[in-house]
Amino acid sequence: xxxxxxxxxxxxxxxxxxxxxxxxxxxxxxxxxxxxxxxxxxxxxxxxxxxxxxxxxxxxxxxxxxxxxxxxxxxxxxxxxxxxxxxxxxxxxxxxxxxxxxxxxxxxxxxxxxxxxxxxxxxxxxxxxxxxxxxxxxxxxxxxxxxxxxxxxxxxxxxxxxxxxxxxxxxxxxxxxxxxxxxxxxxxxxxxxxxxxxxxxxxxxxxxxxxxxxxxxxxxxxxxxxxxxxxxxxxxxxxxxxxxxxxxxxxxxxxxxxxxxxxxxxxxxxxxxxxxxxxxxxxxxxxxxxxxxxxx
Amino acid sequence: xxxxxxxxxxxxxxxxxxxxxxxxxxxxxxxxxxxxxxxxxxxxxxxxxxxxxxxxxxxxxxxxxxxxxxxxxxxxxxxxxxxxxxxxxxxxxxxxxxxxxxxxxxxxxxxxxxxxxxxxxxxxxxxxxxxxxxxxxxxxxxxxxxxxxxxxxxxxxxxxxxxxxxxxxxxxxxxxxxxxxxxxxxxxxxxxxxxxxxxxxxxxxxxxxxxxxxxxxxxxxxxxxxxxxxxxxxxxxxxxxxxxxxxxxxxxxxxxxxxxxxxxxxxxxxxxxxxxxxxxx
Numbered sequence: 001x002x003x004x005x006x007x008x009x010x011x012x013x014x015x016x017x018x019x020x021x022x023x024x025x026x027x028x029x030x031x032x033x034x035x036x037x038x039x040x041x042x043x044x045x046x047x048x049x050x051x052x053x054x055x056x057x058x059x060x061x062x063x064x065x066x067x068x069x070x071x072x073x074x075x076x077x078x079x080x081x082x083x084x085x086x087x088x089x090x091x092x093x094x095x096x097x098x099x100x101x102x103x104x105x106x107x108x109x110x111x112x113x114x115x116x117x118x119x120x121x122x123x124x125x126x127x128x129x130x131x132x133x134x135x136x137x138x139x140x141x142x143x144x145x146x147x148x149x150x151x152x153x154x155x156x157x158x159x160x161x162x163x164x165x166x167x168x169x170x171x172x173x174x175x176x177x178x179x180x181x182x183x184x185x186x187x188x189x190x191x192x193x194x195x196x197x198x199x200x201x202x203x204x205x206x207x208x209x210x211x212x213x214x215x216x217x218x219x220x221x222x223x224x225x226x227x228x229x230x231x232x233x234x235x236x237x238x239x240x241x242x243x244x245x246x247x248x249x250x251x252x253x254x255x256x257x258x259x260x261x262x263x264x265x266x267x268x269x270x271x272x273x274x275x276x277x278x279x280x281x282x283x284x285x286x287x288x289x290x291x292x293x294x295x296x
Numbered sequence: 297x298x299x300x301x302x303x304x305x306x307x308x309x310x311x312x313x314x315x316x317x318x319x320x321x322x323x324x325x326x327x328x329x330x331x332x333x334x335x336x337x338x339x340x341x342x343x344x345x346x347x348x349x350x351x352x353x354x355x356x357x358x359x360x361x362x363x364x365x366x367x368x369x370x371x372x373x374x375x376x377x378x379x380x381x382x383x384x385x386x387x388x389x390x391x392x393x394x395x396x397x398x399x400x401x402x403x404x405x406x407x408x409x410x411x412x413x414x415x416x417x418x419x420x421x422x423x424x425x426x427x428x429x430x431x432x433x434x435x436x437x438x439x440x441x442x443x444x445x446x447x448x449x450x451x452x453x454x455x456x457x458x459x460x461x462x463x464x465x466x467x468x469x470x471x472x473x474x475x476x477x478x479x480x481x482x483x484x485x486x487x488x489x490x491x492x493x494x495x496x497x498x499x500x501x502x503x504x505x506x507x508x509x510x511x512x513x514x515x516x517x518x519x520x521x522x523x524x525x526x527x528x529x530x531x532x533x534x535x536x537x538x539x540x541x542x543x544x545x546x547x548x549x550x551x552x553x554x555x556x557x558x559x560x561x562x563x564x565x566x567x568x569x570x571x572x573x574x575x576x577x
Contacts, residue, residue: 011574041576050400050575070403078401084394089312097305101402101409103298142398152401 077143087128358444383487384501492566
């Protein structure tokens with residue numbers, strides 16, 4: 001559905017993107033993770049033809065965004081962090097003006113979407129009086145008109161309260177279930193990406209440093225946060241069980257490892273054990289590992 | 297058809313703002329002030345002038361003449377500032393506020409976005425000048441009654457014209473308002489061009505006004521008197537020739553062709569800059 005090939009971009013002579021490539025399949029929810037300034041928004045900007053690429057190409061359903069942006073963007077709906085509407089106009093008028101740029105404004109479809117995002121009662125109020133959550137719902141409504149096939153979400157849950165985040169997540173997951181919507185989700189909220197996305201890539205300093213299925217990241221191997229002294233004894237004993245050191249005092253072991261045996265061995269070796277906490281390798285761990293491993 | 301519905305949306309954005317109406321109110325107050333000055337001070341001087349030139353005062357010291365006076369001064373003094381402000385905002389403000397990203401995420405070309413904005417702001421300019429003419433005339437009617445024709449005297453443009461017939465006077469004045477509206481489109485185009493650059497909306501307005509006033513000051517330097525034709529503000533002032541008894545159409549067509557060429561050039565330059573810009577947070 002979406003193909004990004006070898007994107008490069010420089011801002012003021014500095015590399016913002018250094019050959020980013022990834023593909024998003026139809027019906028897939030794909031996460032783009034990275035620190036602020038990593039290049040996520042630049043990538044999204046290029047996909048939306050708002051930012052020119054130094055080199056590389058983006059195609060949406062086989063149509064090149066660089067060669068035929070109007071045709072390619074017909075299939076796209078987009079939401080940005082802090083969506084900027086015309087505050088002095090009502091939500092309905094904002095929809096009319098923005099959706100009208102894509103084609104004729106279908107009142108019936110618009111009413112349905114407005115109802116779906118739960119804005120029916122306030123749609124004729126001025127957007128200036130909307131809360132951040134309501135703005136985000138309006139942004140969602142405008143992005144779904146007229147019927148896109150792919151949604152590009154640029155940090156859409158930033159600033160939302162937990163209830164709002166959950167509503168947004170459920171809504172997007174519902175869109176995929178009902179319409180088979182393809183979603184590119186750009187965020188630095190790791191838990192959101194973990195809960196929503198099928199696949200994820202991590203961008204660091206303009207480079208794609210990791211790409212894989214979210215399920216692959218869930219490491220089922222037993223993991224422990226271990227603290228003991230002396231450190232040399234800890235390392236020696238744990239390595240003897242096939243343990244592998246991860247960032248943040250975290251160790252992972254082969255699947256058949258019996259953790260009580262590890263602790264007993266540590267005590268018998270004379271180590272003073274101060275912490276033994278079972279941990280699971282989260283997306284955050286993967287993110288941090290890749291952030292540390294790949295220096296720019 | 298789609299273009300017109302999109303243009304309607306653009307005009308809606310322009311007219312949904314409160315400050316647009318504040319502008320209208322400010323102009324109404326300014327017109328009332330000018331009319332008061334005309335009735336209290338200007339009228340007596342004008343009547344003396346008319347008497348010296350053997351022109352029947354009772355016929356020409358009229359609401360139409362007052363309208364001409366109000367229209368000319370309010371547009372020159374306040375209109376240029378106002379149009380530069382509105383046009384300076386039209387692209388730059390949306391870019392600054394982040395609305396432009398929402399617009400650009402739609403399957404619409406940047407050229408079309410600019411054409412829509414430019415058309416909207418031009419329509420706004422011309423209709424605003426006509427609004428000033430119509431309301432100025434309405435106020436003058438209330439203050440001075442409906443009697444009398446139109447007396448035009450502008451020594452700088454070498455014009456002295458008298459229209460005792462009220463219908464002809466009205467038609468000429470309306471035509472004048474339309475041409476003045478076209479002239480003011482140059483200020484709007486300047487504001488629009490600067491608005492397309494990567495600068496703040498206020499900076500775009502200030503730049504447009506700077507160009508306008510520098511041109512006006514240069515035009516009025518005595519040793520450049522023989523080169524007035526080279527200045528934008530002089531060409532803009534050519535609207536007044538439609539009030540001359542024998543309208544010099546050749547001169548008017550020449551001036552408005554130059555102004556139109558300038559407007560198109562400003563639009564194209566603005567578009568080229570806008571097209572090459574990256575829009576990020």
